[in-house]
Amino acid sequence: MITIQNIHKSYNMGTNSLHVLKGIDLEIEKGELVSIMGSSGSGKSTLLNILGILDNYDKGEYRLDGKLIAGLSETKAALMRNEYIGFVFQSFNLISFKNALENVALPLYYKNISRKKRNKIAMEYLDKVGLLDWAEHMPNELSGGQKQRVAIARSLIANPKVILADEPTGALDTATSYEVMDILKTINHEGITVIIVTHETDISRMTRRVIKLKDGAIEADYIPETIRDYAKVV
Amino acid sequence: MFDLDKWQEILTTIKKNKLRTILTGFSVAWGIFMLIILLGSGKGLENGFENQFRGAAKNSLWIWTGRTSIAHNGMNPGRSVRFTNDDYSNLKNNIDRREFISGRFNIFWGNQVTYNNEIHSFGIRNVHPEYEFIEALTITEGRYINQLDIKDKRKVTVISTEVRDVLFKDEASDALGKYILVNGIPFKVVGFFEDESNNSNNMRLIYVPISTAQMVFSGGNRLHEISMTIEANTIEEAQSVEQDIRNRLAAVHNFDAEDRRALGTWNSFENYMQMQSIFKGIRLFVWIIGIGTIVAGIVGVSNIMIIVVKERTREIGIRKALGATPFSVISLVLFESVLITTFAGYIGLVLGVGLLELLSGISTDFFADPSADFGIAISATVLLIFAGALAGFVPAQRAARIKPIEALRDE
Numbered sequence: 001m002i003t004i005q006n007i008h009k010s011y012n013m014g015t016n017s018l019h020v021l022k023g024i025d026l027e028i029e030k031g032e033l034v035s036i037m038g039s040s041g042s043g044k045s046t047l048l049n050i051l052g053i054l055d056n057y058d059k060g061e062y063r064l065d066g067k068l069i070a071g072l073s074e075t076k077a078a079l080m081r082n083e084y085i086g087f088v089f090q091s092f093n094l095i096s097f098k099n100a101l102e103n104v105a106l107p108l109y110y111k112n113i114s115r116k117k118r119n120k121i122a123m124e125y126l127d128k129v130g131l132l133d134w135a136e137h138m139p140n141e142l143s144g145g146q147k148q149r150v151a152i153a154r155s156l157i158a159n160p161k162v163i164l165a166d167e168p169t170g171a172l173d174t175a176t177s178y179e180v181m182d183i184l185k186t187i188n189h190e191g192i193t194v195i196i197v198t199h200e201t202d203i204s205r206m207t208r209r210v211i212k213l214k215d216g217a218i219e220a221d222y223i224p225e226t227i228r229d230y231a232k233v234v
Numbered sequence: 235m236f237d238l239d240k241w242q243e244i245l246t247t248i249k250k251n252k253l254r255t256i257l258t259g260f261s262v263a264w265g266i267f268m269l270i271i272l273l274g275s276g277k278g279l280e281n282g283f284e285n286q287f288r289g290a291a292k293n294s295l296w297i298w299t300g301r302t303s304i305a306h307n308g309m310n311p312g313r314s315v316r317f318t319n320d321d322y323s324n325l326k327n328n329i330d331r332r333e334f335i336s337g338r339f340n341i342f343w344g345n346q347v348t349y350n351n352e353i354h355s356f357g358i359r360n361v362h363p364e365y366e367f368i369e370a371l372t373i374t375e376g377r378y379i380n381q382l383d384i385k386d387k388r389k390v391t392v393i394s395t396e397v398r399d400v401l402f403k404d405e406a407s408d409a410l411g412k413y414i415l416v417n418g419i420p421f422k423v424v425g426f427f428e429d430e431s432n433n434s435n436n437m438r439l440i441y442v443p444i445s446t447a448q449m450v451f452s453g454g455n456r457l458h459e460i461s462m463t464i465e466a467n468t469i470e471e472a473q474s475v476e477q478d479i480r481n482r483l484a485a486v487h488n489f490d491a492e493d494r495r496a497l498g499t500w501n502s503f504e505n506y507m508q509m510q511s512i513f514k515g516i517r518l519f520v521w522i523i524g525i526g527t528i529v530a531g532i533v534g535v536s537n538i539m540i541i542v543v544k545e546r547t548r549e550i551g552i553r554k555a556l557g558a559t560p561f562s563v564i565s566l567v568l569f570e571s572v573l574i575t576t577f578a579g580y581i582g583l584v585l586g587v588g589l590l591e592l593l594s595g596i597s598t599d600f601f602a603d604p605s606a607d608f609g610i611a612i613s614a615t616v617l618l619i620f621a622g623a624l625a626g627f628v629p630a631q632r633a634a635r636i637k638p639i640e641a642l643r644d645e
Contacts, residue, residue, distance in 0.1 A: 054555065054638045074634075075559045082557025093552045093642060097250050109239055110557040158557070 086155030259578030269524030270586025278604030376425030551641020571626025
């Protein structure tokens with residue numbers, strides 16, 4: 001699904017440039033549940049941005065579902081994001097003046113699907129994350145966990161191949177975090193590739209593969225032993 | 235292509251920010267309102283001046299005599315110059331651009347007009363038939379003076395409808411063909427006229443054939459004034475006709491052609507053209523001021539839209555991450571701007587036109603019937619949509635350049 005070969009990325013900070021990614025090679029198969037870990041400054045957010053076609057890279061090659069992602073126009077990149085990728089953010093990033101249903105339906109608006117049809121589909125996805133009764137509520141009337149579930153429903157609605165979650169549990173308490181992780185795992189079971197960026201070890205343990213970044217390079221790539229540990233915690 | 239969803243998106247944003255939208259819209263509405271009022275007032279001023287010229291042809295030339303003020307050919311200043319019928323024939327036959335021409339003989343005594351027991355004093359104008367067109371008279375019934383009247387020196391008169399009503403009272407409806415006494419001499423009423431000129435004295439008049447008047451009021455071949463209309467397209471042409479006339483009459487009457495006391499002239503065409511160019515200037519001035527006001531409005535909208543884009547950076551970032559293309563982001567901002575300007579501008583337009591409509595009854599000497607015509611409304615509307623697009627353009631581009639990563643970065 002995702003093939004990355006020798007990716008380099010630097011940011012220009014005035015006169016000196018900051019080399020953030022220093023040659024990353026990575027292969028993620030369809031249907032994997034992967035967590036990317038690393039301390040701040042390790043380059044995990046940059047990697048996520050490149051994977052999400054939000055940022056370009058300087059050197060190397062990135063293939064998504066076999067397609068080379070390089071030198072895309074903004075319009076092309078937007079269409080690719082809409083088609084392949086669903087985003088889940090730490091701070092949810094719901095649009096505050098739209099209710100839960102409208103937020104979920106938004107990606108379909110950019111797919112030119114009629115209002116009636118997309119609201120119907122959005123209802124199905126809200127049902128899936130257990131928020132059918134909250135469809136008409138505005139984001140500020142929802143709890144953190146509910147907001148993240150709305151965001152997950154939104155990331156799923158356009159039928160993406162990959163879900164990219166940037167610290168999805170960062171703003172949630174432990175119990176809610178585990179609920180959100182449960183939903184992500186369910187999605188993964190349905191065959192969607194899920195990539196989670198996190199710095200919490202217990203979250204990474206719930207995934208089936210952990211990639212540790214340090215100083216812009218992969219330090220470790222392993223399968224966590226305690227894959228079902230969280231069950232005991234709950 | 236009407237995208238209902240896009241408009242719903244835009245309307246939602248506008249509804250969320252009512253005060254901001256109202257303030258922005260106000261500046262645009264005010265701009266258009268001012269433009270319409272200015273244009274309408276300009277038009278009113280123009281109509282007012284146009285009225286001053288009504289009641290006389292716009293290309294008329296009036297000539298009268300006086301005393302010489304410049305020594306000429308060895309003769310002292312102070313000689314009287316007098317027109318005769320020969321001067322009338324001279325100008326009639328020799329001036330190239332002449333259209334209509336008439337002499338005028340004035341009576342300086344009496345002016346008594348009588349019908350039965352009604353005795354009144356009205357002006358008596360003794361003229362040639364073509365005077366009708368020079369003074370731009372309207373004949374409401376009967377006829378004006380004609381060539382036969384002149385030739386046969388008939389005792390006929392054409393009176394104004396006002397004079398008719400005063401003299402004939404109840405008999406006004408069948409006054410045509412009746413005889414009235416003019417300074418004691420019976421004249422047959424052959425027609426009624428109306429003069430639209432602002433000068434009410436022009437309706438307190440009766441017209442008599444000039445040849446008849448010279449005979450019965452012992453005028454000989456004396457004329458006091460000659461008036462004519464000329465075919466001229468420019469001030470220069472009108473002035474050259476005037477100069478031609480001066481030269482001819484100066485040669486006949488032996489005075490200096492530049493002596494303006496010996497021969498007075500008033501050229502309405504020259505005045506009219508000058509007035510026209512003044513109004514051209516006023517119109518240009520009004521548009522410049524009006525457009526300036528609108529530009530201020532546009533800058534206001536643009537400013538607000540930049541703030542809007544800044545406020546919505548995160549939202550736009552989210553939209554882009556979810557698959558919004560740069561075009562859809564641009565149109566979101568651009569359409570909002572066009573919507574605000576067009577709607578607010580339309581309100582200004584309606585208010586402005588409404589106010590002008592209220593004032594449309596007004597009519598004074600120099601201001602009458604202010605109005606903004608359909609063409610102005612159309613150009614203002616086009617201007618508005620264009621202005622809205624212009625105001626939204628820079629902010630929209632800014633919005634399109636927002637990078638999702640930066641917009642979504644958690645502070």
